Amino acid sequence: xxxxxxxxxxxxxxxxxxxxxxxxxxxxxxxxxxxxxxxxxxxxxxxxxxxxxxxxxxxxxxxxxxxxxxxxxxxxxxxxxxxxxxxxxxxxxxxxxxxxxxxxxxxxxxxxxxxxxxxxxxxxxxxxxxxxxxxxxxxxxxxxxxxxxxxxxxxxxxxxxxxxxxxxxxxxxxxxxxxxxxxxxxxxxxxxxxxxxxxxxxxxxxxxxxxxxxxxxxxxxxxxxxxxxxxxxxxxxxxxxxxxxxxxxxxxxxxxxxxxxxxxxxxxxxxxxxxxxxxx
Ligand SMILES: Cc1cc2nc3c(=O)[nH]c(=O)nc-3n(C[C@H](O)[C@H](O)[C@H](O)COP(=O)(O)OP(=O)(O)OC[C@H]3O[C@@H](n4cnc5c(N)ncnc54)[C@H](O)[C@@H]3O)c2cc1C
Numbered sequence: 001x002x003x004x005x006x007x008x009x010x011x012x013x014x015x016x017x018x019x020x021x022x023x024x025x026x027x028x029x030x031x032x033x034x035x036x037x038x039x040x041x042x043x044x045x046x047x048x049x050x051x052x053x054x055x056x057x058x059x060x061x062x063x064x065x066x067x068x069x070x071x072x073x074x075x076x077x078x079x080x081x082x083x084x085x086x087x088x089x090x091x092x093x094x095x096x097x098x099x100x101x102x103x104x105x106x107x108x109x110x111x112x113x114x115x116x117x118x119x120x121x122x123x124x125x126x127x128x129x130x131x132x133x134x135x136x137x138x139x140x141x142x143x144x145x146x147x148x149x150x151x152x153x154x155x156x157x158x159x160x161x162x163x164x165x166x167x168x169x170x171x172x173x174x175x176x177x178x179x180x181x182x183x184x185x186x187x188x189x190x191x192x193x194x195x196x197x198x199x200x201x202x203x204x205x206x207x208x209x210x211x212x213x214x215x216x217x218x219x220x221x222x223x224x225x226x227x228x229x230x231x232x233x234x235x236x237x238x239x240x241x242x243x244x245x246x247x248x249x250x251x252x253x254x255x256x257x258x259x260x261x262x263x264x265x266x267x268x269x270x271x272x273x274x275x276x277x278x279x280x
Pocket of ligand 1: 007008009010011012013030031032035036037038039041042043044045046047077078079080106107108109217218219251252253254258259260261262264
């Protein structure tokens with residue numbers, strides 16, 4: 001069992017990982033080796049100490065070099081659920097389980113607001129994770145809302161299983177060419193159904209489907225973990241970055257504004273120190 005599990009590889013996760021490493025706490029870090037799209041996409045960053053007027057790509061390279069130098073590994077998996085038990089938390093990644101005594105949520109925020117019905121049908125025809133739930137839709141008709149080009153590999157994976165995929169891309173230059181994928185324009189307004197999601201409703205039309213995949217950079221924290229207190233869509237924390245759940249800490253954009261690299265890195269550092277003291 002790990003001392004800590006960090007979820008998210010943006011500035012907050014990077015800072016938490018570097019600090020846990022320095023404090024000699026055993027940890028597993030879930031995210032992407034490409035770190036975070038939000039780190040990479042900034043044109044010019046003028047307000048991060050020590051890195052004056054760098055692009056997001058340059059900052060990302062600087063973070064990666066520091067992680068590699070500290071010999072820290074990133075586990076390229078998406079955490080889909082967190083379950084408390086006595087003295088530990090179990091983290092679910094698809095069909096794999098990991099255990100840690102504490103958790104740092106550094107998941108960022110998703111700019112796309114939940115669609116009506118999204119949280120109601122989550123786990124009943126609505127999924128955030130292609131690799132976790134894709135097999136349930138083998139030979140079926142699904143809708144896939146994809147918020148980032150980087151997530152196209154998950155769309156391809158779903159297209160290899162489903163009979164038909166209605167793709168709703170929220171980005172430009174779609175490069176999906178699979179014959180069973182039909183691109184649909186517009187933003188869905190609601191997911192409807194009785195026991196399960198059955199219909200994706202747009203302003204002037206609707207798709208009858210067996211399931212809906214919402215491929216986003218960050219799922220709402222409440223979807224990953226029940227019982228976590230939030231306020232205005234952000235995780236509620238105290239000055240030690242402690243949430244209302246014992247042993248669960250949060251850092252970065254997911255705890256609230258300002259959405260800034262320096263704030264995220266600072267909070268990741270505080271959360272890692274709090275984990276250290278908690279484990280002591
Ligand atoms: C275009 C743009 C320009 C910006 N410019 C600036 C600027 O100049 N200066 C500034 O200070 N700030 C800027 N920002 C804001 C800055 O990018 C954010 O404040 C910062 O990235 C927040 O870091 P974070 O670690 O909280 O979250 P993020 O950077 O959003 O990282 C979170 C990561 O966690 C991953 N994740 C989420 N859920 C899971 C899960 N369940 N399992 C595994 N991984 C998960 C996500 O995929 C993501 O990679 C800009 C943002 C944008 C979009």
